[in-house]
Amino acid sequence: MKNLQFSTYIVVGATALFMSCTSDDDNYVVIPSQDILENRIVELYGSKDVLIQPLATDFNLIPNDANNPLTEAKVTLGKLLFHETGLGMNANMDEGMQTYSCASCHHAKAGFQSGILQGIGEGGMGFGINGEGRFKNALYLETDLDVQPIRTPSVLNVAYQDVMLWNGQFGATGTNEGTEANWTVGTPKETNNLGFEGVETQAIAGLDVHRMVIDEDFILNSEYKDMFDEAFPNVDASERYSKLNAALAIAAYERTLLPNQAPFQQWLNGNLSAMNEQETEGALLFFDDAKCFSCHSGPALNAMDFHALGMKDLAGENILTTIDDATKRGRGGFTGNPDDDYKFKTPQLYNLKDVTFFGHGGSFQTIEDVIRYKNNAVVENQDVPSAQLSTLFTPLNLTDEEIDAITAFLENALYDSNLQRYVPEELPSGNCFPNADTVSSQDMGCE
Template structure:
């Protein structure tokens, strides 16, 4: 009898103990689960194997001017950066429009603003002739009073200025820059075109900034500077240039270029991980990073601190299409080949940075992808979408990666989150010397969208 009572009592105790346990006690741990510490250590080991040091991938602080790649002909200084930051966002420079309707309503930042990772936020960035902004540029459309031919747009998706310090030539076809990849292309620096600015002898960032002011109908005249609040800023930025040559469009471009070189995504979680922060990345992000630098082979094109590259690749992506302004000309469609005139360069485009893509709704040079996952799927399957690009023109690296759905998901999380600097507003001024406080546009619709009225 006592034996039966004891068995019943033991059963009751077992039930009570079991009922007090939390649901977590029943979570099964997969056999392939790895500890965070192991994920971190194996990632570091892989990076050391590839680069020899984690420093090879670290973006410097934006104030470490000597650590940021400089153009020897345009040393980065605090005074230049300060001036360039203001000029980059200054809508008062929009004084060379095709229509008075757009006068003083646009800036460099119209197509390169912080809310979209210093891209445009739309498939085709609009400078002069744009109307509206939305939350991150997504509502900018052609102004209803503009003819299509008068709107300032390009026949290719607007690239970012983020991490451009790690590029020696600029734009998708690399046409700006007098050295590096462009050595030997002098015959293509056509007089009377923006490419002629290469003859000034600067690197890509500087050349593009100078040429871009003219292309995008922005002007800096001596009268505007000498009789305005920017004079002292130019004096501080260019003290060694004779006063009669100091207040020029070229120097404005050089100041903008120094600012652009300091626009770095150095607060992204991956950057924090590289600097020793063991809490910067989740386990999924760490797995994605290992795939990026391993099975996914992403690092073969996207490398260095900017995770970009100076090589040009033909990946068979589509050009701009659908509801676009204007047409895509043959030279633009041919990418690098459209600039160099070398058939071997046809349909090759420069490798972009992978930082801050989460806010970008259009990816690829033609904006044919609407998410990071879409473009990873495309590269994983390696089936070209552009019928104009023949098989023998495709890059040898464009081959199936055989990533599983889970691996694609982890890789997507790494790119979207670990490479995302959420504090880019630090590169936007509170106001400019001319009183501008609303960025990046000053048309009536944008002022409403930005709550600047």
Template sequence: MTIKYVALAGAVLMLSGCGGSDDATTTNVYIPQTPTTPTASQILKETIEAASNGGGIESFILPENLSDIPQDPNNPLTEEKVALGKLLYHETALATQGVNGDRNGTWSCASCHHADAGFKSGVPQGIAEGGEGFGMKGEGRMLAAGFDAASADPRFRPDVQPIASPSVLNTAYQDVMLWNGQFGNNVEGIVNAGLAEAVLATPGTPKTNNLRLLSGLEVQAIAGTGVHRLKTSDDSILQTNAEYIAMFEAAFPEGSSDATEDAGKAIAAFERTVLASQSPFQQWLKGDEDAMTEDEMAGATLFFGRAGCVDCHRGPALSSEVGATEDEMFFALGFADFDPNNPQITGTVDDATSRGRGGFTGEESDNYKFKIAQLYNLADTNVFGHGASFESIRDVVAYKNTAVPQKVIPASALDPRFMPLGLTDEEVDQITAFLETALYDPNLSRYVPESLPSGNCSPVNDAIAQADLGC
């Protein structure tokens, strides 16, 4: 009698019988195998695959190579342009257009978007001119004596943000810039493309830079030099410092007819390279299955699965994908505006700022919508939301779990995706762990120059900041 065992999926098949015998019988016996329990990593992979709209886990990987970074076709990335932009972004010597000449040379783009704060500001309201000090991560920045947004003397009106400084990190994946998306107009079908010119490029405002037909990062960088009292043309340091002259020529070898635009393009080119590509989650996506802890893995599985966070936070930046529609980019979630009673806030929140996207477009259906934020390196500050209305990452997760708006707005204005998630306290903790540590790149200092051609301190250069920063 011959016995054969045939392995099938999940079982062993045993065949028995007497070969060649007329009265032989055959009996099939199935011996179950112990099923293999999927690992947490396997479960997460399957969850992300299901949420990726066919893109797979690769669609969430941040690139390492310059050629793979999303870029404006009218501002192709080059190593020379990025190197120039990295310096200009941090250069406090560009700050020569202040209302108070005594403080010239003390601020830069990085004053309100610096690496130590995850490329946000370390305080609720970013301060360029009119601020002093820095602290450890920007949390020590404060108004200098005499400065007040309501000052009757224009020489003491600081350059402060009307809304919490959004992060520059991973903004290569955002077609339009600012919380209301008002900068960017270079691609047919982009969310701003259908707006009337009077709205998109309102005369007498920084929005006229949209007529340059560039992407949001480029437009913001160009407009920002004027808004934030920086000088990049005529007799600025860019034209008078030998190192900058040589770097500018290398970045724009065909020459330049508009130094302000090209300086902005260089800054934007650098900003496109500022990616949190060394975070544990990114390492896991690239194949290191031990890069995340069990809690981080569980939180990621909830994020991409049952909690539905990925329905809004998509793409490699976990903000919105390149080419996202307006509905995929702007959300009304009832976050509060700046609290005027907060001693760190100067000035008031005007109606247009309060209405977010609607304050820009003028469309009632856009009221109280703000651009979805990227989620990497949030743990670098305790400032969250466009109005700095949260002080911890867990507070934001818990807020979205309960879905009770902070701000009094019409219920009809709230996004229909803003609804209770039904998460337990443990699950809120797990998602928080994923956001706080798995999405944390510990090496953002690679985007900070060791020194500046001017020799100035950066990201701010007043006496108190020099002491804080040791420069």
């Protein structure tokens, strides 16, 4: 379908054979490009329904961890705890106490990733407009900061991931079966031994990693008590107000973060005017000549595969922490298998244009930059051996027009402009969120 024109023709009576508009056969009828797109998706997956995301309230359709079934009460509790700065009570410095939350590095205005290149929990100040104004508190040393050594992944579409993080280290099932020897005792990876999937495992481990505390007095003396009671009615009261249950509620909420109002999702659901002509052309290329679908599929347009694409790690004078060797090695840094070195998990593709950095090291400034990088297939990180590179990392020979079309599809057709529906209006604690330091409070007008 190279250089496919939008008035495409098909020979009458031919089955699943798309011809260009330069066909010599005069016996043809015009087929709209969206029909061709639908036929291509059906050819690949059997039905376009495979790509449709459920409503956030369709708990039976959202992938669940069998050990943490979704309920409305659990999701409601998790939504508040995810944003609750009052949980930040294990800070290294007094200045950081109760100033950060899960949402400090995963908030709606940045597509549920960090608004800055290197997410900062404790030790960060400021928010700006969309999270881009967060900076290091000058009182903090590098060793006191809670800062990410890799670009913060989005928590959109985590329901379609059985392992979490760029190296996939969190999760006890599916993809991580056989990695038990690497669930190191005394590290966050030990949490895998609880047997949960990746979303739940990361939420449990993350509360400790990011210095949050589920204080029973805090819970019992607030509206949170009744919410825990409703969310976990079958758990004995002596164990109900716990870190484990708080994390399970947070994970339940995260599983409902579905960008299902994006134009492509609307189109899949029958709204033929949801995507314009260029976006439709980009979608056709995505699912055909550009071969994007080879790695990105399913409702989240992601995968549980790990690939080495030779992208750079976090680097530069503004990076706030040393990037360790295990982080640079990606999946190999977790599994210890040299064959996994420099491989990183295939990310989801929705709401990318909320930030200006892409790749696990944030080395690209635009979505178009990433597409051009994959189109040229020339490695930017010389530390990655050519033998490690994915066999799918080969030149695509796309034209500038085709690159523009794919960019339009990714930027616009996969963009849900109403993620604020997943954000609480206020917290039971009354605290500012997603950050509660003085500068953030000023930026957000919640002093």
